[in-house]
Amino acid sequence: MTVSVEALRGFVITTLQQVGQSLTDAETTADALVMTDSMGVFTHGTKLLIGYLNRLRGGGYKATGVPRIEREGPAWAVIDGDSALGQVGCVFATRTAIAKARQTGVAYVALRNTGHIGAAGYYCALAAEAGMVSMVTGNDMPSVAAPGSRGAVLGSNPLAYGVPMFGGDPILLDMATAAVAGGKVYAAHQRGEPLPNTWLIGPDGLPTTDGSLYPHHASLAPMAGHKGYGLGLWAEVLSAALPGGAMTWQVGSWIFDELSKPSLHNAGFIVIDVAAMSTPEAFAARMQKLIDEIHQAPTAVGVERVLLPGEREWKLRREALQTGIALPEDVKMKLRTVAEDFGLKPDWLQ
Numbered sequence: 001m002t003v004s005v006e007a008l009r010g011f012v013i014t015t016l017q018q019v020g021q022s023l024t025d026a027e028t029t030a031d032a033l034v035m036t037d038s039m040g041v042f043t044h045g046t047k048l049l050i051g052y053l054n055r056l057r058g059g060g061y062k063a064t065g066v067p068r069i070e071r072e073g074p075a076w077a078v079i080d081g082d083s084a085l086g087q088v089g090c091v092f093a094t095r096t097a098i099a100k101a102r103q104t105g106v107a108y109v110a111l112r113n114t115g116h117i118g119a120a121g122y123y124c125a126l127a128a129e130a131g132m133v134s135m136v137t138g139n140d141m142p143s144v145a146a147p148g149s150r151g152a153v154l155g156s157n158p159l160a161y162g163v164p165m166f167g168g169d170p171i172l173l174d175m176a177t178a179a180v181a182g183g184k185v186y187a188a189h190q191r192g193e194p195l196p197n198t199w200l201i202g203p204d205g206l207p208t209t210d211g212s213l214y215p216h217h218a219s220l221a222p223m224a225g226h227k228g229y230g231l232g233l234w235a236e237v238l239s240a241a242l243p244g245g246a247m248t249w250q251v252g253s254w255i256f257d258e259l260s261k262p263s264l265h266n267a268g269f270i271v272i273d274v275a276a277m278s279t280p281e282a283f284a285a286r287m288q289k290l291i292d293e294i295h296q297a298p299t300a301v302g303v304e305r306v307l308l309p310g311e312r313e314w315k316l317r318r319e320a321l322q323t324g325i326a327l328p329e330d331v332k333m334k335l336r337t338v339a340e341d342f343g344l345k346p347d348w349l350q
Contacts, residue, residue: 002324003348009034011335012049015342019056020063025088032087036119037327038320039313041174043183044119047331050338051255052085052115058259060252061085061115067092070112075104078243081114083262087122089114090136090267094123097271098130105276109269110243116140116254117158117267121174121310124162128170131280133272135161137235140265141251144178145219146229150205152219154248156182157235162310164274166284171291172310177232178220185214190330238268 012030017023029052037045055061065084069077077096081089093111100107120136127134140155156178163171176182180199188195189211200218202208208218222228240247245266254263274283297306327335332349339349 001348002326003346004324005034005038005321007346007348008037008046008325008327011339011344011346012046014344015049015053015338016056016063018342019053021056021085022064025063025084028091029085029087032091032118032122034325035125035317036122037325037331038317040316041119041121041313042328042331043181043187045331046327047183047334048116048118050334053338053341055115055254055259055263056085060254060257060259060261060263065089067111067114069096075100075107077107077109079109079111081111081265083113084115086115086117086265086267090117090123090269091126093267093269094126094134094136094271097134097269098127098132101132101271101273101276105273107269107271108238109271110239110245111267111269112240112243112245112264113262114265114267115263116265119174120158120160120267121162121172123267123269124160124174125170125172127269127271128162128164128172131164131166131274133161133163133274135159135270136267137238138265138267139236139239139245139247139251141253141263142248143182143215143220144222144229144232145201145205146222147226148205149201149219150203152215154222154229154232154236155251156220157232157239159231159235163287164280165287166280168284168288169314170310171287171308172313175223176220177223177228177235179223179228180220182215182220185211185220187328187330189214235268238270240266242268 009030013026016026033046056063062083065082067081067089070080089111093109097107097109117138123136124134138158142152146153156176160174195209195211197207200208246264252263
């Protein structure tokens with residue numbers, strides 16, 4: 001059974017309003033979570049809702065939190081997220097960065113003291129819709145080993161970028177700087193699937209395939225070894241060190257900590273206005289030439305063509321808008337718990 005994008009969005013909005021979010025903030029959060037599901041990235045969509053609701057009810061996240069600019073200049077700003085949901089803070093930060101980049105060409109905005117930010121690529125998609133090239137980084141409590149370490153050193157700090165195509169789907173990359181996002185480890189373990197030996201580092205500093213060890217007794221492996229470690233550190237600098245946000249073990253666990261505690265997540269946003277550098281038409285023509293070249297590259301046996309970052313996800317979104325989203329069972333299980341808790345009985349969850 002599938003669920004329409006609008007039905008799932010309405011479900012999320014209803015539950016968030018019941019714990020005190022305004023309609024505007026509930027819509028902002030729902031748009032991010034449901035769009036992420038519609039693109040097939042189920043680890044960062046509505047599966048997160050139950051954790052967000054619990055922390056909103058517990059007081060660690062503020063349902064009425066209002067992000068505000070602490071300090072700023074013509075091309076930069078530091079925002080205090082006021083422990084609101086990360087989607088609320090990140091959308092505010094993205095819009096702030098876009099507005100500044102329209103005036104100065106390039107802008108950097110940092111967001112401190114926010115909730116778990118969800119899918120970093122969503123904010124790049126918003127920037128691309130506004131004609132902006134963007135990069136978004138985030139930090140988290142340590143869960144990723146460094147080359148040679150026997151425990152976690154950095155978070156699975158995401159790094160995303162978006163490139164507008166002016167009439168076509170934006171190029172969109174969203175990745176953890178770990179070998180895999182922690183949510184994928186949870187999901188695979190819950191489904192009883194074997195884990196690759198490249199995902200986790202055990203307490204002895206060696207690879208392990210035992211998903212039950214994560215996160216308390218195992219760390220995520222860094223993506224591509226020292227390269228992923230370096231990118232994770234870069235995300236920590238842009239998201240937290242530069243604006244003065246919580247770093248590494250100062251960041252809390254939005255899943256495991258006492259529900260009254262804020263998680264103190266952080267994010268960084270760099271936005272470039274294409275129109276300041278070129279005409280959108282000229283940029284689009286250059287990008288199309290590059291894309292055509294990539295699509296025409298010779299392929300291995302069984303491969304139709306080389307795909308661009310985000311190409312698969314945009315195709316899935318178009319299909320979801322037409323025929324609905326086929327949620328995986330682990331996501332539906334989380335949403336059934338929410339529905340029961342809030343006295344809701346949507347047909348698509350029966």
